[in-house]
Amino acid sequence: MVTKVETDFKLKLVDTVYGCPETGVDLTAKFVTEGSSEKLTYNYFEDASLSSHLRDSTHVVLAGTYYIQAKGENGCSDTKPIHVKLTAPVIQVTYPEPVRYPATVDITKTFIKLPDNTYGYYADIHATIPLINYTAIDKSGMYFIKVQSAFGCEQINPVRVTVLPPFPFVVTAPNVFTPNNDGVNDSFALHIEGYVQFGNLDIFNRNGQLIYSTKSPTAFWDGNFKGKDLPAGTYYWIFNGLDTYYNIRIKESGSISIIR
Known part of the structure; x- marks a missing residue:
């Protein structure tokens, strides 16, 4: 209510001030009364009867309707309501399936x-x-x-x-092959499943002599050594690699028999 006429007296409030429950709102902030006359004195109340002052108008932590009274230098005054809404963002998370x-x-x-x-x-x-x-x-x-x-x-x-985790890796190999150029079972290679980085494959004879070595997962051993057919018998292979999921080294071994 205006108790004395002032030609430049004006109280203007935003309708609603929004804030967070944990931090509240500041009703003394400049934007709240932007557009009002200059050099006004403000008082803040909890009720329309102006009987209960706000204890801390800079930190209002309860939602509701409050009242701001403005007084001019020449004695004019006016009171208007202002709404405070405190809303926390809502997010409902559903845990994803494995x-x-x-x-x-x-x-x-x-x-x-x-x-x-x-x-x-x-x-x-x-x-x-x-x-x-x-x-x-x-x-x-x-x-x-x-x-x-x-x-x-x-x-x-x-x-x-x-x-x-992925299923365990698998390194398998045939135990017999027949390198006779008939187009069936003529070469030896490992079968590898899983997250395995190929290191090297070495093949030895009974005396421990290295007769074949490769670092390629697509290479095949044809049963030869230095361009010559090796005799029928049992040979031994050792594979070294890396389990790339667990980042651990792999070493597998076995035997292979040549039948001619």
């Missing part, structure tokens, strides 16, 4: 995005270590999604990702 490597998990698909919010993805609960591969996570663990509202409110939610 997958088996090399399948990956996209944690951006574990919740519904809202257009007014922004999202970040992190490796720690304090949201200080950003994830680079959040759309293709290939390791089990607990990851974290931070949502921020348009008003700066934040919430951090965990999401558990389970990526099962």
Whole structure:
């Protein structure tokens, strides 16, 4: 109510001030009364009767309707209501189903995005270590999604990702081959399944002499040594490689018999 006429007296308030439950709002902020007359003195109340002053108008942590009274230098005054809304961003995360490597998990698909919010993805609960591969996570663990509202409110939610390890690698080889150029079973090679990096394959005779060596997973041994056919008998192979999933070295061995 205006108690004395002032030609330049005007109280103008924003209708609603939005904030976060944990930080509240500042009703003394400049934008709240922007457009009002200059050199006004403001008082802040909890009720329309102006009987209860706000204890801390710079840190209002309860939503509701409050009242701001403005007084001019010549004694004019006016009081208007202002609404405070405190809203935390909402995010409901659904843990993804387990997958088996090399399948990956996209944690951006574990919740519904809202257009007014922004999202970040992190490796720690304090949201200080950003994830680079959040759309293709290939390791089990607990990851974290931070949502921020348009008003700066934040919430951090965990999401558990389970990526099962690949099935164990398999290195097998025939125990007999017949290098007689008939087009059937004429060469020897390893059969490898899984995440294995080929190192080298060495083949020895009974005396421990190295008669064949290759670093190529597609190479085949034709039963020759220095361009000559080796006699029928038993030979021994040793394979060295790397399990690229667990990053551990592999050593497998066996025997192969030549039948002519």
